[in-house]
Amino acid sequence: MSIFTRIAREEWRSLLRDRAAVFGLLLLTVLTLLAALNAHEYQRNADAERALYQARANHEFHAQPDRHPHRVVHFGHFLFRPLNPLAAFDGGIDGYTGHTLFLEGHRQNSANFGDVRQNSLLLRFGQMSPAFVLQVLAPLLLVFFGHAGVARERESGTLRILLAQGVPGRQLVLGKLLALGSFAGIALLPALLALAWLAATGKAPWPLALLLATGYGVWLLLWALIVVLVSTLAPRGRDALLALLAVWALVVILLPRWVPDMASTAVALSTRYEDGIHVHRDYLALGDPHDPKDPAFAAFRAGLLRQYGVTRIEDLPVNYKGLVGMEGERLSTELFNSYAAAAFDRQQRQNAIVDRFGWLSPTLALRRLSMAASGTDLATYQDFLDQGERYRYDLVQGLNRIQSEALQFADDTNPNKENRVSRSHWEAFPEFRYRPAALAVIIDRAAPAGLMLLAWLAALAVLAWRVAGRLGRTVR
Amino acid sequence: MTALAFELRLILRSRLLAAALLLLLLLSSLAVWSGLHEVARQRQTIERLGPLNEQDVASVARRYPVSPDGGQPAYYTFYATWDPPGDAAFMAIGLRDVAPHVLRVRALGLQAQLYEGETFNPELALAGRFDFAFVLIYLAPLFVIALLHDLVSGERQSGRLRMLLAMPGGGRLWRRRVGLRYALVFASLALPLIAGALAAGLAASSLSIALVVTLAYLAFWCGLSLLVGTRGWRSVANATALMGTWAVLTLVLPALANVALTRALPVH
Numbered sequence: 001m002s003i004f005t006r007i008a009r010e011e012w013r014s015l016l017r018d019r020a021a022v023f024g025l026l027l028l029t030v031l032t033l034l035a036a037l038n039a040h041e042y043q044r045n046a047d048a049e050r051a052l053y054q055a056r057a058n059h060e061f062h063a064q065p066d067r068h069p070h071r072v073v074h075f076g077h078f079l080f081r082p083l084n085p086l087a088a089f090d091g092g093i094d095g096y097t098g099h100t101l102f103l104e105g106h107r108q109n110s111a112n113f114g115d116v117r118q119n120s121l122l123l124r125f126g127q128m129s130p131a132f133v134l135q136v137l138a139p140l141l142l143v144f145f146g147h148a149g150v151a152r153e154r155e156s157g158t159l160r161i162l163l164a165q166g167v168p169g170r171q172l173v174l175g176k177l178l179a180l181g182s183f184a185g186i187a188l189l190p191a192l193l194a195l196a197w198l199a200a201t202g203k204a205p206w207p208l209a210l211l212l213a214t215g216y217g218v219w220l221l222l223w224a225l226i227v228v229l230v231s232t233l234a235p236r237g238r239d240a241l242l243a244l245l246a247v248w249a250l251v252v253i254l255l256p257r258w259v260p261d262m263a264s265t266a267v268a269l270s271t272r273y274e275d276g277i278h279v280h281r282d283y284l285a286l287g288d289p290h291d292p293k294d295p296a297f298a299a300f301r302a303g304l305l306r307q308y309g310v311t312r313i314e315d316l317p318v319n320y321k322g323l324v325g326m327e328g329e330r331l332s333t334e335l336f337n338s339y340a341a342a343a344f345d346r347q348q349r350q351n352a353i354v355d356r357f358g359w360l361s362p363t364l365a366l367r368r369l370s371m372a373a374s375g376t377d378l379a380t381y382q383d384f385l386d387q388g389e390r391y392r393y394d395l396v397q398g399l400n401r402i403q404s405e406a407l408q409f410a411d412d413t414n415p416n417k418e419n420r421v422s423r424s425h426w427e428a429f430p431e432f433r434y435r436p437a438a439l440a441v442i443i444d445r446a447a448p449a450g451l452m453l454l455a456w457l458a459a460l461a462v463l464a465w466r467v468a469g470r471l472g473r474t475v476r
Numbered sequence: 477m478t479a480l481a482f483e484l485r486l487i488l489r490s491r492l493l494a495a496a497l498l499l500l501l502l503l504s505s506l507a508v509w510s511g512l513h514e515v516a517r518q519r520q521t522i523e524r525l526g527p528l529n530e531q532d533v534a535s536v537a538r539r540y541p542v543s544p545d546g547g548q549p550a551y552y553t554f555y556a557t558w559d560p561p562g563d564a565a566f567m568a569i570g571l572r573d574v575a576p577h578v579l580r581v582r583a584l585g586l587q588a589q590l591y592e593g594e595t596f597n598p599e600l601a602l603a604g605r606f607d608f609a610f611v612l613i614y615l616a617p618l619f620v621i622a623l624l625h626d627l628v629s630g631e632r633q634s635g636r637l638r639m640l641l642a643m644p645g646g647g648r649l650w651r652r653r654v655g656l657r658y659a660l661v662f663a664s665l666a667l668p669l670i671a672g673a674l675a676a677g678l679a680a681s682s683l684s685i686a687l688v689v690t691l692a693y694l695a696f697w698c699g700l701s702l703l704v705g706t707r708g709w710r711s712v713a714n715a716t717a718l719m720g721t722w723a724v725l726t727l728v729l730p731a732l733a734n735v736a737l738t739r740a741l742p743v744h
Contacts, residue, residue: 020716031728038735049744096574096598102588112591116574116601118743124604125730132731140723144716238711242622245719249618257610260600261510272595273525273578277532347597354599378599
């Protein structure tokens with residue numbers, strides 16, 4: 001047996017002898033499992049509920065009677081955001097974003113009914129999930145039970161004896177790291193089991209489960225390194241504990257709150273109120289697509305007449321009202337999308353500021369990696385909104401096309417005619433299917449944060465290596 | 477008085493304690509400033525939107541110049557509603573960052589407007605705001621623990637405890653030491669708060685409630701620290717027990733309570 005494994009074994013023995021350490025580890029395990037089970041059940045119920053309502057909304061849309069296609073445009077449709085199974089591991093922003101999207105013509109609605117507005121204020125204290133346990137509580141456990149590692153040997157004088165007997169400083173520090181690292185591994189185990197179960201039952205893809213497992217493994221290893229490093233540097237165990245607790249409070253509690261606050265001051269968002277006024281003003285300037293005589297569409301009309309070689313819109317082979325509706329929808333959607341893109345861009349700029357601070361607080365980097373892999377970050381939410389918007393556009397334009405092809409212009413402009421088309425038209429519309437982002441895209445989103453964590457790990461490892469090498473010289 | 481001044485000099489001479497108090501003062505000043513800034517921003521938003529809405533109302537009126545019964549303008553006009561932050565809002569932003577504080581409503585399609593939200597960045601809202609309430613609830617106990625966890629054990633470990641206990645009027649000494657630390661932590665929190673209250677024009681009654689809450693919360697943590705500190709454990713054991721309690725009270729229990737609450741009263 002080499003020296004460092006023997007030191008690790010001794011350290012383990014002292015950890016096991018400490019009843020508080022065993023109890024803490026047990027508590028963390030129970031908490032992780034409880035959190036995972038609860039989050040999984042919540043996720044399953046929410047998903048089942050949303051699938052049920054989605055089916056009901058689909059049925060109501062398809063079961064409309066024979067009617068004018070434009071009435072169907074205004075009848076609208078509901079979409080429900082499905083919940084990623086990995087949200088059971090890291091809920092991310094799920095509680096803060098709406099999950100119900102109402103689709104209609106001439107308008108882009110926001111997704112409503114987020115948990116944050118319909119739950120108690122307790123939500124703001126943090127949500128219990130395996131990610132929360134590993135991000136916040138597990139490092140604290142490592143600090144509590146690892147800070148004494150080297151410092152204890154120094155205080156009791158055994159460090160000098162060990163070094164005098166020819167134990168290399170690096171072997172000693174490596175042994176302590178091995179012990180604390182395996183302690184962290186046990187703390188990670190329940191989360192790994194939960195991830196493996198999610199992947200094995202086909203609920204989540206293996207690469208993402210592995211990415212999460214690696215990310216959190218690196219995170220805990222990082223903390224084991226910090227703890228051993230401070231324990232090696234500090235003159236007394238007490239100083240090591242206080243310094244580590246200060247680092248933990250700063251990195252895990254303070255910076256993740258303070259940095260987002262700063263980002264929201266740096267890049268201001270505009271309110272829905274003013275966006276609503278501006279969008280509506282620009283929308284009115286586009287002209288009224290319900291009115292075939294609106295002068296705003298004169299150029300479009302002229303182009304259409306030239307294309308078909310006729311002089312009057314009554315002579316067109318298709319219903320002009322449907323076509324002008326399509327043109328109006330195209331223009332208004334362009335307008336809405338430009339406002340939505342500007343709003344999203346501002347939020348992304350805010351997030352980019354927070355991400356840059358990952359170099360200062362690895363918690364921020366880990367959170368980015370975790371949310372991206374779990375599909376509970378802003379980018380994934382935006383994916384849903386984009387797909388919903390595309391579905392809305394195709395739906396409205398499909399109905400406009402039916403209006404232009406199935407109805408005659410003369411009939412459509414006659415207020416005394418009912419102009420219903422067969423309900424089989426809406427029955428033929430495809431249902432909304434949310435497509436999760438491709439694996440490569442998700443990994444791309446998580447990669448910068450992963451690199452940041454690895455850089456942290458490498459920097460600390462180099463530092464620990466140098467400090468441990470000098471251990472023999474500094475101890476008198 | 478001289479004994480108190482002497483104790484104060486002892487605290488200020490310990491670089492760790494002095495730095496901790498200064499840091500707390502800095503953090504709570506920053507939090508109060510951040511809260512005041514956010515409240516001012518929300519007030520500015522409300523003010524800025526007033527004229528914008530008047531323009532919008534005028535444009536609706538222009539669009540429907542002839543409406544014999546006034547029906548169309550009544551239907552299509554948006555009415556501005558706003559919820560201005562109170563004078564004490566800077567202390568705890570609460571839900572004001574995710575709930576709308578300005579909203580337009582109109583008679584057309586009223587039902588759907590009940591559930592309209594505000595644009596906010598969910599990733600930024602996730603961690604919560606950095607305001608005075610955060611500093612008080614989460615950070616202040618850490619400083620109390622740092623200042624008090626080794627009050628007794630530190631003396632024992634440096635060999636002075638028996639001598640101190642043998643001195644006459646020993647109770648007064650410990651009361652003085654704890655009282656001074658308690659007062660210093662309270663001052664680091666209260667001074668920025670009072671300054672912020674003056675800047676915000678907060679009524680004296682609201683401010684005194686906030687100060688009493690601060691006093692009571694700090695008293696709880698000081699009491700707990702003393703309770704643990706007088707058990708006769710080593711400093712490290714004290715710190716571990718206190719930080720463990722802190723983590724359970726501020727991190728684990730609220731999260732578990734939220735779980736219990738959503739299970740007991742699910743929102744569909």
